Amino acid sequence: MSSRSFLARNVFIVVSLMLLLADGMFVALNYWHSRESLQTRLEEEGERLHTAFEIALKMTYSNMSQLATFVAEDPKVRQIFSQAVDAVRREGGGPGGAEADVLRKHLYDTVAPSWHKMTAQYSVRQLHFHLGPGSTSFLRVHKPEKFGDNMDQLRHMVVDVNRDEQPRTGLELGRVYSGLRGIVPVYSGESVPRHLGALEAGTSFRAIIKLLSETINADIAVLLREKRVEDATWQRPDDAMESDCGCFVEASSSDTLGPLLAYSDFSAYRSGPGAFSTHTALVETGTHTYALTHFGMQDYIGARDGATEPVGRVLIWHNADALLRELASDTRTNIVYAVVGYILIELILFFGIRATKGHLNRQIRHRTAEIRQLNQMLHDQATTDELTGLKNRRYLMTRLGEEYARADSEGEPLSVLMLDIDYFKKINDSYGHAAGDQALEAFGRYLSGCCRRDDVVARYGGEEFCIVLPNTPEAKALLFADRLRSEVEQQVGFTAPDGKARSVTCSVGVCDNRQSRSADNLIDLADSALYAAKQRGRNRVEAYVPDTGRRAG
Known part of the structure; x- marks a missing residue:
């Protein structure tokens, strides 16, 4: 073998290896870019979903506050509640006595028609009259047989409203379920109004996530910290369940939550700067892949006291199998392009080293194509x-x-x-x-x-x-x-x-x-x-x- 042939062969091998390396880098870079683009899309979508949830939450708070205000400003309600407050005071506080029982039933009969409309049209689950100072239950319209218990250590919103007579809204853990509440002060109907107590209207997460899930075409779940739930409740209702994640599932729009929690880890977001931020990632459960967005949630007491630890997390997810199939398809296409390109370049390189004939033939074909195109243009001009x-x-x-x-x-x-x-x-x-x-x-x-x-x-x-x-x-x-x-x-x-x-x-x-x-x-x-x-x-x-x-x- 001549030295020139040996050199040409070595050059060909070296260049081929460099092209192979470049092709591999091309595929890897394109895959990384596609993955980053997908993650960016998911994060932007996650921010939009977070915003949609916050808007729905604010609207719910506003509705609860307006409904409570509507009932609290009814003259008949104010008159009966004023008489009831005086009766309880005369009968030694707490649940009161016989006179308070009569007025409690009278108050229930007065607000019951409005209560039934609220539950049907606005998904209200709770309408609760509280005596001040503090938080002593006078009438649970949603559960009239239960009254007289003091909740100063649990119902901080009610305590604060009865203290400064300012309406409030927020999330608060209750004895049975966590409520999205609007609480307003109640005054007597006298010429100089007298503060009587507070009226609370509340609903659950189940109502809000059912409607929002249908609107945004994604599933939603609300998780609460197990310790906070245990400290607050008598017992959990059927629509809340304990999970292996160390939390209670307060509400969920889909039964796919269980497998999703089994493959997710939220321990890094229990406290600190990122606890309340929006996080979005792909979660593979073995059978499906989901795009999961989650963010921390504060209750009223946490927001008031500036707590750095969320009371729970909101999860929003949807099936992302199609997105991954698209990513895999793009990757396969890039690999095909890389292989085809590599083979073509190798062929061009090989025949280029051997002779310049290929180059000349390509030039001839190129010129011939130009002539054909020109002839076609001339033909069109001649016949049009x-x-x-x-x-x-x-x-x-x-x-x-x-x-x-x-x-x-x-x-x-x-x-x-x-x-x-x-x-x-x-x-x-x-x-x-x-x-x-x-x-x-x-x-x-x-x-x-x-x-x-x-x-x-x-x-x-x-x-x-x-x-x-x-x-x-x-x-x-x-x-x-x-x-x-x-x-x-x-x-x-x-x-x-x-x-x-x-x-x-x-x-x-x-x-x-x-x-x-x-x-x-x-x-x-x-x-x-x-x-x-x-x-x-x-x-x-x-x-x-x-x-x-x-x-x-």
Whole structure:
């Protein structure tokens, strides 16, 4: 082996290895970029989902506060509650005595109709009258048999409202479930209002996440810290369950939460700066992949005291199998591109080292393609009418000759329509050549759009046009021509210099190949029929008749 061949082979091997390395880097870089783009998309979507949840939460708080205010400002409610407060005070506080029981029932009967409407229309689960100071239950409208218990160590919102008489909203853990509450002070109806206590309206997470889940097309769950739940509740209702994550599932819109929690770890977000931030990631459960967004949640006492540890977390997720399939498909495509590119470059490199013939051949092919493209452009220019964009007379006669010969050999009918815009010279003389050109363009556009794929539409010359209808007998051609004439009168026109729209009409001559001797003769006969149409008043269709040269269409 000569030194030159040895050197060439070594160069080829070294360059090939470098190309292989570059290809591998290309695939890896593209995969990393696609993965980062997907993560960015998911994070942006997660922020939008977080915002949607916060908006829904604020609307719920506002609704609860407004409903509580509506009931608290009812004069009859204020009167009965005022009497009840005085009765409890006279009867030693706490649940009160017999008089307080009578007033409690009277208050329940008064608000019960409104309460039933609230539960049906606004998903309200709790309407609770509290005595101050502190938080002593006077009437749970949602559970009237339970009253008189003091909740100062649990119902901080009520305690604060009774202390400073300012309405509040927020999340607060209750004896049975965690509530989204709106609490307002209640005053007597006297001329100088006297503060009586507080009225609370509340709902659960289940109602809000059911509606929001349907709206955003994703599943939602609310998790609460197990310790906080145990400290606050008597017992949990059926719609809350304990999970292996060290939390209670307060509410969930989907039974896919269980597998999702089994493959998720939220321990890093229990406290610290990132505890309340929005986090989004892909979670694989073995059978499916989910895009999971989660963020910390504060209750009222945490927000009031500036707690750094969330009371729980909100989870929003949706199936991301399609996204991963798309990523895998993109990766496979990149690998295919890389392999194909590598093979092509290797072939080019190999044949480039051996000879320059390949390069010359490519140059020749390139120039040949340019010449073909140029020839096609010249052919188009030679066969297309510049004004209307239709085929020109030269192209028409060539195609007509071909169609005529084919129809003659196969015994098929062939019809020709000659069309002429009526009074075209008058249009030019009255409105100018620009208006005439506009009429020709509009007429050409209409003809191009109304014909079949195999029909030949061409500008024959001036205002005269021709349509060749293969495999069409004269009877069908006459029907088509008359429909065409009618639609031209309705749809085709131009804008005069005065800005008004003007319509045009056309005359049509029809002839088929049964009466002709050649393609040129067929054109002449159709033109003769066109002449007859114009002689008979224009805006009409005439078919050629051998004995007279024309007949009515």
